[in-house]
Amino acid sequence: MGANNGLVIEARNLTKVFRDFWRRPKVCAVKGINLEIKRGEIFGLLGPNGSGKSTTIKMILGLLYPTSGDLTVLGKSPRDVAAKAKIGFMPEESYLYKYLTAVEILNFYANLYGLSGIAKKEIVERLITQVGLTAARNRPIGEFSKGMARRVGLAQCLLNDPDLILLDEPTSGLDPIACREVKDLLLSLARRGKTILICSHHLADMQDICDRVAILLNGEICTQGAVKDLLINPDTLRLSLQSPPRESLSAILNYIEQETGQRPLVDHAGRTLESVFIETVTRRPSPL
Amino acid sequence: MMLIRTFAIAVLTVREAVRSKFLLSLASLLVAGLVGLPLLIAGDNTLAGQIQVILTYTLTFATAILSITTLGTACGGVSAEIEDRRLYLVMTKPLHRTELWLGKWLGVLALNAALLALTGLIISAMTRQAIHSAKDSPQVKRQVTEQFLMARQALPPITPDYSRIAAEAAQRLIQSGRAPAKMTFDAIQQRLIEELKIQRFTIHPGGSVEFSFQQPDAKNNGNDLILSYKFDSTRPERSPVAARWTLGTDHAHLIHIAVTNYPGVPATLAIASSMSTGTNILSVTYQRLDDRSQATIIMADKTQEPELLVPYGGFEMNLLRGLFVILCRLAFLAALGLTFGCLLSTPVAVFAAFFVLILMASAGYIESVATSGVFFVPHEGHAEELTRLDKMILHLFQGFHLVTMPLTRFDPVPLLAAGRVVSGEMALLAFGWLAGLYTVIAALIGITLFNRRELG
Numbered sequence: 001m002g003a004n005n006g007l008v009i010e011a012r013n014l015t016k017v018f019r020d021f022w023r024r025p026k027v028c029a030v031k032g033i034n035l036e037i038k039r040g041e042i043f044g045l046l047g048p049n050g051s052g053k054s055t056t057i058k059m060i061l062g063l064l065y066p067t068s069g070d071l072t073v074l075g076k077s078p079r080d081v082a083a084k085a086k087i088g089f090m091p092e093e094s095y096l097y098k099y100l101t102a103v104e105i106l107n108f109y110a111n112l113y114g115l116s117g118i119a120k121k122e123i124v125e126r127l128i129t130q131v132g133l134t135a136a137r138n139r140p141i142g143e144f145s146k147g148m149a150r151r152v153g154l155a156q157c158l159l160n161d162p163d164l165i166l167l168d169e170p171t172s173g174l175d176p177i178a179c180r181e182v183k184d185l186l187l188s189l190a191r192r193g194k195t196i197l198i199c200s201h202h203l204a205d206m207q208d209i210c211d212r213v214a215i216l217l218n219g220e221i222c223t224q225g226a227v228k229d230l231l232i233n234p235d236t237l238r239l240s241l242q243s244p245p246r247e248s249l250s251a252i253l254n255y256i257e258q259e260t261g262q263r264p265l266v267d268h269a270g271r272t273l274e275s276v277f278i279e280t281v282t283r284r285p286s287p288l
Numbered sequence: 289m290m291l292i293r294t295f296a297i298a299v300l301t302v303r304e305a306v307r308s309k310f311l312l313s314l315a316s317l318l319v320a321g322l323v324g325l326p327l328l329i330a331g332d333n334t335l336a337g338q339i340q341v342i343l344t345y346t347l348t349f350a351t352a353i354l355s356i357t358t359l360g361t362a363c364g365g366v367s368a369e370i371e372d373r374r375l376y377l378v379m380t381k382p383l384h385r386t387e388l389w390l391g392k393w394l395g396v397l398a399l400n401a402a403l404l405a406l407t408g409l410i411i412s413a414m415t416r417q418a419i420h421s422a423k424d425s426p427q428v429k430r431q432v433t434e435q436f437l438m439a440r441q442a443l444p445p446i447t448p449d450y451s452r453i454a455a456e457a458a459q460r461l462i463q464s465g466r467a468p469a470k471m472t473f474d475a476i477q478q479r480l481i482e483e484l485k486i487q488r489f490t491i492h493p494g495g496s497v498e499f500s501f502q503q504p505d506a507k508n509n510g511n512d513l514i515l516s517y518k519f520d521s522t523r524p525e526r527s528p529v530a531a532r533w534t535l536g537t538d539h540a541h542l543i544h545i546a547v548t549n550y551p552g553v554p555a556t557l558a559i560a561s562s563m564s565t566g567t568n569i570l571s572v573t574y575q576r577l578d579d580r581s582q583a584t585i586i587m588a589d590k591t592q593e594p595e596l597l598v599p600y601g602g603f604e605m606n607l608l609r610g611l612f613v614i615l616c617r618l619a620f621l622a623a624l625g626l627t628f629g630c631l632l633s634t635p636v637a638v639f640a641a642f643f644v645l646i647l648m649a650s651a652g653y654i655e656s657v658a659t660s661g662v663f664f665v666p667h668e669g670h671a672e673e674l675t676r677l678d679k680m681i682l683h684l685f686q687g688f689h690l691v692t693m694p695l696t697r698f699d700p701v702p703l704l705a706a707g708r709v710v711s712g713e714m715a716l717l718a719f720g721w722l723a724g725l726y727t728v729i730a731a732l733i734g735i736t737l738f739n740r741r742e743l744g
Contacts, residue, residue: 018744055744061380064744085382095377097300099307111296112381114289140307156377 008164008195009060013069016055016219027054031219032069032092037212039163042186042196044206044227047216053199056216057166060197061089076163085113088162092169092199094149097141102133102152105141106159113160127155132178132186146173154182165196166187171205176277183209204272207231240269293383297391302398310400314357315406321353322346322410326418335422335429335493339436342414344705350407351614351701354400355648358618361399362625365392366738367634376743389626389731395674396622397615404611404618412604431558433485434512439606439709440597442516445499446569448488454480491519496575497587501596503570513559515572517594521551522584529585533557534573551585556597570596599709600709609710610700616715616722617695623727627734629743644691650693652654657682658689694721 014032030052037043045053058064058070062078075181096105106124110116115123128137131151141149150173157165169184171179186196186209200206206213207227213225223230244252249266257263305311325345331337366388369375378388415437419429458476461467467476491497521529528548536545543563549555563570572594574587588594600606606668624644628637647654657663661674674682698718700710 050682063376081382087380089377089380091373091377093373095373095375097304097374100300104303108296108300109381110376111292112383114292114382116292127312141431190643243348284726 006039007036007072008039008041008074009035009037010072011056011069011199012071014056014059014066014071015068016052016059016064017067024052025278029219030059030066033216033219033221035214035221035224037195039195040190041195041211042190042198042209044210044213045199045216046201046203046206046213050215052219053216054168055219057199059199060166061087082185085160086163087109088157088165090150090153090157090165090167090170092172094141094146094153096141096149096152096156099140101138101140102144102155103137105152106155109156112161115159120276123159127158130156130158132181147175147178150174154185158211163194166195167196167198167200169202170198170201171202176274177281180274180278199210204274231272239264243268290384290387294387294391294394295689297383297388298394298398301392301395305395305399307359310361311402313532314353315403318350318353318403319345319410320351322407323414325349326414328655331651334426334431335419336435337431338418338422339415340705342411342418343436344701346407346414347610347614347701348412350404350411351617354403354407354614355621356645358396358400358621359644360394360489362392362622363637363641364634365396365630366626366629367632367637368629370743371634379743386735389630389735389738392626393619393622393727393731396626397619399611400618400622404615406602408607408611410522412607414528415603420472431512434558435556436707437603437612438511438599439603439705440514440707441599441709441711442505442595442597443501443504444593444595445501447672448484450481450484451477454478454484479701486586488549489593491574491576491585491587493578493584494576496573498571498573499594501570501572503568504598509601510561512561513563513570513599514597515557515559515594516554516597517557517574517587519549519551519585519587519594522586530577532575532577534575536571536573537563537569559596570663597708600711605608606710607704609712609715610704612715613698613710613718616718619723620694621727623730623734627730629739630734630738647688647692648695651696654685654692655696658683694718694726698722 011033011045014030014035015028015032015034018027018029020026033052035056040150045056055064059066060073060078062073062080062084065079071078074083075088081170088163097108103124106127107120110120110124122128128134131154133148133151133155136144136148141152144152150170152286156169157167165186167186170182174182186198190196190209190211196212198206210227212226213230214221216222253264253266302311323722326338326342329345331341366375369378373386379385419432419437422429422432424432454477457480458467458473461476462473473480489497515533519529521527528550530546530548533545533547535545545557547555547557559570566648578583619643625637625641628640632640663678663681698714698721700714702708703710
């Protein structure tokens with residue numbers, strides 16, 4: 001693994017200042033953030049536009065260089081090629097060569113990872129199938145919909161069986177089923193010990209899959225912690241039970257009111273729109 | 289691993305050029321230009337003129353087009369990919385920026401090699417077809433074939449030991465006390481060498497001059513030798529000069545050929561291969577027959593003595609060597625373009641590439657300014673002392689000359705158009721200088737600065 005004390009990403013006082021042509025400071029995009037991401041974690045980086053999420057991701061990828069502070073990725077400098085060999089990255093936009101087909105683009109990136117021969121062929125074929133692009137494997141990327149291009153983006157990100165996976169808006173442009181599949185895939189990767197860093201505005205998705213999150217604002221981390229800890233309201237308790245007969249419910253509520261002096265709120269347990277959509281779509285046979 | 293990654297980038301560059309129809313468009317433009325230009329440009333209505341037009345214009349056109357597109361492709365190859373962010377994803381892979389640079393360079397080079405191969409095929413086919421389909425006599429066709437479709441090595445005449453003769457004369461002048469005051473021995477010797485040369489090449493009415501050539505050891509397969517010469521007249525009217533060449537060998541084999549040539553116009557004289565059989569020295573004497581003329585002619589200037597053009601090899605191999613030299617030039621331009629593309633945004637990189645093209649087009653003037661220190665020759669008055677600004681501009685030109693020097697030094701087009709040999713040595717030197725040293729310098733600058741560049 002090569003990580004320090006099980007830490008896959010470690011940032012200490014990480015700062016990034018963008019300068020103008022004359023080297024004068026223009027914008028301080030990241031202000032001394034501290035970040036520790038452990039092996040097997042799914043970590044979410046949240047924040048409004050311009051909060052410093054992308055800058056942080058780019059520094060972790062070695063595309064931008066920190067102005068000050070320390071940053072290690074898998075125990076190495078982010079610019080170290082050996083570290084990059086263990087990282088998979090899926091950008092928000094599919095920055096792919098539109099004249100290449102899905103297979104060609106995966107072969108190209110596989111070559112950059114030094115894969116060759118039968119091993120390369122097997123990995124590419126497996127990923128093409130895994131992301132559901134078997135039928136479109138020989139079509140140029142330029143003809144793909146955004147969702148299909150995102151699938152290619154996801155496949156290229158997994159080519160090297162990475163230890164660290166960075167995803168920028170991974171579910172953007174995907175239909176709910178593909179979105180669920182991606183989330184399930186990420187959860188299974190995390191169970192296999194992969195570390196995942198996600199940058200997204202889809203808070204519901206982040207809540208579904210992230211173990212820990214950090215919220216950035218104006219280049220600083222405002223809040224950081226485990227999702228379940230952040231979402232808990234310790235002053236409020238929720239009781240769930242199969243709908244009882246009306247008389248029993250009334251007795252229960254009266255009892256609680258007598259004991260606590262509070263009349264509890266009663267409503268039906270809700271479902272998410274995602275679960276309704278998936279149930280509806282999967283029940284009907286596909287016209288294709 | 290490094291090779292796999294570099295090769296992957298090179299293949300991607302070629303594949304993108306093919307898929308985006310860029311290669312097809314460029315190949316079509318080349319074919320149209322190579323075939324169309326000789327039809328549009330009129331020669332001197334001779335077969336030799338037509339062949340000269342084909343060779344000169346097609347090679348110049350191909351070199352110019354490929355130079356422009358190489359710079360453009362190399363610039364855009366990186367800067368455009370940075371701007372549309374495709375390179376972000378590539379650079380998150382375990383790829384050194386050196387490998388990216390090298391892969392792009394090899395890709396651009398592979399495209400150029402393919403286009404140059406196409407150019408060579410077209411030029412070769414057009415030249416042979418033009419001679420084959422000409423309505424001229426077989427003798428004329430043979431002469432043109434000998435002149436253009438045979439790579440020839442230019443042999444200079446055996447020159448007297450000017451230094452020794454001048455040194456002896458200078459010694460005598462000094463000893464006799466007739467040497468000009470304040471002149472050093474070296475200055476006197478140099479002046480005498482100049483005078484000896486002028487004396488040797490000056491032919492008065494009715495006079496003559498003899499040149500001897502050492503023949504090469506290589507066996508001649510029945511091809512003619514060609515004597516190439518040019519003279520200037522002291523008279524402004526430039527009337528033709530009648531003369532007679534007398535050819536002889538060390539076996540005193542004499543042949544007389546009468547000629548009439550115009551001053552300032554390059555002329556050639558075919559010498560049958562039988563003249564060179566079993567002999568080491570070929571002597572040629574130019575005897576003026578117009579003894580009533582008042583004009584004095586000078587058979588050669590400082591740079592252009594008569595030359596004996598001896599067969600060296602076939603046309604296609606010579607063309608191949610010439611195209612290889614052009615490829616070496618393009619390798620350097622690709623390196624320059626990539627360096628611009630790695631450091632600058634697309635518009636600025638294109639502007640820089642355009643500037644390089646202007647430098648290339650002005651390479652002759654730049655060389656003249658850098659070496660002579662003269663910007664222009666005033667029509668009247670005296671040259672003034674160089675000001676500080678003049679000196680700065682002169683240094684600037686000397687800097688430009690460093691860039692353009694190998695491009696002007698290794699230009700195979702005039703050689704190919706004149707049927708002269710592009711030697712293996714020249715090809716090797718072009719490879720060493722252009723594809724080697726200059727490309728490495730451009731690469732080192734480009735890669736070093738690219739490594740410092742953030743892709744954000």
